[in-house]
Amino acid sequence: MPEEFLKVVMDSNVFLRTLISGGDILKLVFDQRLKLLAPKKLIAEFEKHKEEILSKSKLPKRKFDLLLSLVLKRIIFVPEESYKSSIPQAEKLLEGHKKDREFLALCLSENVKFWTYEKKFFRLEIAISTREISRELFKISG
Numbered sequence: 808m809p810e811e812f813l814k815v816v817m818d819s820n821v822f823l824r825t826l827i828s829g830g831d832i833l834k835l836v837f838d839q840r841l842k843l844l845a846p847k848k849l850i851a852e853f854e855k856h857k858e859e860i861l862s863k864s865k866l867p868k869r870k871f872d873l874l875l876s877l878v879l880k881r882i883i884f885v886p887e888e889s890y891k892s893s894i895p896q897a898e899k900l901l902e903g904h905k906k907d908r909e910f911l912a913l914c915l916s917e918n919v920k921f922w923t924y925e926k927k928f929f930r931l932e933i934a935i936s937t938r939e940i941s942r943e944l945f946k947i948s949g
Contacts, residue, residue: 811947814842815935816914817882818907818923819852825878826871827863835940836881840947843882844917846909850884890916900931 822845825832835841853860861871890912897911907925911933914921920935921928928934935943 812840812842813940813943813947814844814917814919815922815940816910816917816919817843817845818910818921819849820924821922822849822853823856823860826860826875832937835937836878838944840944841940844885844913844919845882846887846913847884848909885913
């Protein structure tokens with residue numbers, strides 16, 4: 808891994824879009840200057856939609872499984888114990904909306920941005936867009 812890198816928490820929707828659309832987002836995921844974190848909940852959310860994602864990706868199952876394996880290897884899955892103390896603060900910020908609390912708690916405990924498409928996280932000023940990630944990586948020599 809390069810000396811300088813950008814560390815972010817990856818949202819489930821970004822993960823799913825990576826598997827469906829590939830392209831520029833896939834290039835970012837495999838950029839060694841980007842360090843991706845996620846709660847283990849991301850895998851459970853993926854499992855709920857696996858067949859739908861496979862269908863939307865239009866990839867043969869073998870290629871899809873290979874892509875999935877490679878993308879999963881790029882993500883550091885953080886156990887809940889590591890960010891558990893930040894869950895109450897995350898729930899408070901989310902005003903009772905518990906769906907994304909693990910992701911937000913991980914962001915808070917690691918003091919990093921959340922790579923997401925959801926506007927509520929941009930309003931909380933904790934989100935980072937795909938475009939912003941590209942800009943930040945451009946600033947990092949690599």
